[in-house]
Amino acid sequence: MSKINSVGELAELRAAILDQRDAGRPCITTCLGTGCHAYDSQEVYNAFAGEIHSRDLADKVDLRGSGCHGFCEQGPIVVLSPGEICYCHVQPEDAAEIITETVLKNEVIERLLYRDPVTGRRFEREGEIPFYKHQDRLILGQNRLLDPKNIEDYLALGGYKALAGALAEMTPEDVLEEVKKANLRGRGGGGFPAGIKWETARRAPEKEKYVIVNADEGDPGAYMDRSLLEGNPHLILEGLLIGAYAIGAAEGYLYARQEYPLAVENFTLAVQQAEEYGLLGSDILGTGFAFSVKIKRGAGAFVSGESSALMAAIEGLVGEPRPKHINTAISGLWGKPSNLNNVETWANVPLIIERGAAWFKRIGNERNSGTKIFSLVGKINNTGLVEVPMGTPLRKIIEDIGGGIPGGKKFKAVQTGGPSGGCIPEQYLDTPVDFDCLEELGAMMGSGGMIVMDEDNCIVDVAKYFMHFLKDESCGKCSSCREGTTRMYEILDAITRGEGREGDLELLEELAWVMKNASLCALGSTAANPVLSTLRYFREEYAAHIQEKRCPAKVCPALIRYSIDPEICDGCGRCRRSCPEKAITGELNTPLVIDGALCSRCGICREVCHLEAIVVE
């Protein structure tokens, strides 16, 4: 590939690529994103490739391995175009039939279609499936349309058009103004207006400046940034390039989590391709703009997602936050002005530049423009990545898109915002999801994690889980955070073991106050949120643990007792065989008995019992 030397040549190349491609030709897209990959979607892809090869269909059918489509619950997902027919749970052995029936004969295979778990109705087209229908997939929707390893796919979709437009027709100030007007707020959690941050970095006196992609997505259950980087790396790179142009940076970094090897692989490849095509380097598109990108892999510390810790880590130091009395946009990486935004924020930039701030502002609500991607996980029918306009009510996300709670269980709370977020109960489900409303409820947007909990989740146990995470991930510098999270965890653990004491809740609140006010960084100052928000909405559940030594959700092992109802038990022996503690005794075909002293309350007996004879009290 020879370098593209001008904006005109980029348009010519795009035209040439489109010319070679037949838009009407059937294309089989297999999702190779994280979720589907775990379901062996690579095998499915290989099976399609084998069929196409053995039947000599290579010039009749296109095959594409794409990034995450978001509907992870139903993986491996295969989408066939034209027609956008969506098949779920596809196995390698289905490949031949799909090609014969659907690709060659246009016949839909009923059994592979998505089936609504409540109504039983099947849906043919991707866009008809309720999970997709209620979304607005401006960013994530592109994943399905391209192979992340192929820059030509991205170019064919109009990739780098925004960059070309910015370089050719806009001054850096114009770009900055557009992003400011769009009111793009940081998707990493803070919600700080990106345009203002960019402006601060641009105006900082030092000439050498940096732009950085924060891909240290560490919240448990969150994987939207991962899916964007894995599925559409050029989009992030294009956003970063535009930002660098606006800010006046010649060098950029991607700081990626150690645990995201595929994201690093695909982004590295994207950088190499962009260099080959002249989209990175010394004279980009012949405009004189110069920019290069380096990739830095994290070493596994959650706190390295904090801006100053992240920059310390890039410098080769321990990823520990430092005081930010002068913010990093003025004095960041190596003391130079450094603009850090997360993956999803950068992904929005090309769209804003191409379609304009006015278009972007029309999506979402007054103070929160654009869409936000959430990872919807936990006790929900449709686990996956969901992209909706800001301000969409929680209920729509959980019920219409998420398909509600499995097994007819009752909704209890949704935890938003990662470990430093909060739990929102049923009565606030009609709250619009945006940066401001969530904060008012004592939760936060965070990077977009959304964990749904049902009546079987114990709220004290949930708070304990998050506090365990935070005490392990505190860097340990500030005594208030290090000792505070450790002590909070100890108190929560004691409560779940039935050793809670009068005054524990007040002590938790006191610790929360000092952690919030005395800690240096956001990890410490928000670490108490999971406890504070659950205390706010579920105080009586804490009280039941402490005063009555009772776990209402029947989760905390020390506070529950398993027994077998002799009226129901038929002595089949399933539970006796499965019990890891050998706590179940008795003659077969007569009611069995659990020895409470041996029982570890693991719940396996309850799962294997075919008669619901296991009683938990």
Added chain:
Amino acid sequence: MVHLVIDGKGFQAEEGQNVLEVALENGIEIPHLCYHEQLSPYGGCRLCLVEITRGARTFLSTSCTYPCLEGLVVRTDTPDVLRARRLVLELLMPLAPEAPRLQALARQMGVTETRFASDEEVDDCIRCGLCIRACAELVGAEAITFSGRGERRKVEPPFGEEALNCIGCGACVFLCPTGCLHMEDQDGVRTLDKWKRTLSLKACASCGRRYLPFAQIEFARQKGEDPPAEGWFEFCPDCR
């Protein structure tokens, strides 16, 4: 020069000075454990919290890490400040329950007891990092560092092995606010147990007392900015 107000009184400070430094210079007492005027501020113990008003915002911050800025208003004795410091001290006390300096601070601050229990094994270290900074910044040996995160954070030589860079100068022992570091000279050998370091001592040519690690002499010769005259180390300070 910048002007700031601490507890209602106006002060002048050099640019680059921190709030704690200026307060202490002017006789305003702020409790602190991880700060030392010869070392870079760290902000780990969180005891030197003060209330800062900057523009429209009022918040708590450690005074050792807060730079003196024009127009800054600082209060060192608001109810929130005192409450936060007391709770921080309560959190630190179980780490070094016997340490006299912590007990003295507790008395000063009116903390009679801590509500938090000590672990079964207490190493008396409060993770203030003074030893690490003294070793790196004053001595230049960089023999020890923090390892681990969160509650597993501790001061260690690299990989928990013998601190091969340690020259046995004892600066860490001298500065440790809880006395959790020990240095012992016996039979011509200096031992720093926590750094798993033993060093042979040079004898004074006059009195014969074995007084200084050979490693420290070598370090002073090679790395010292102003190496002492030839023969300086032949005699101990008493005989020099």
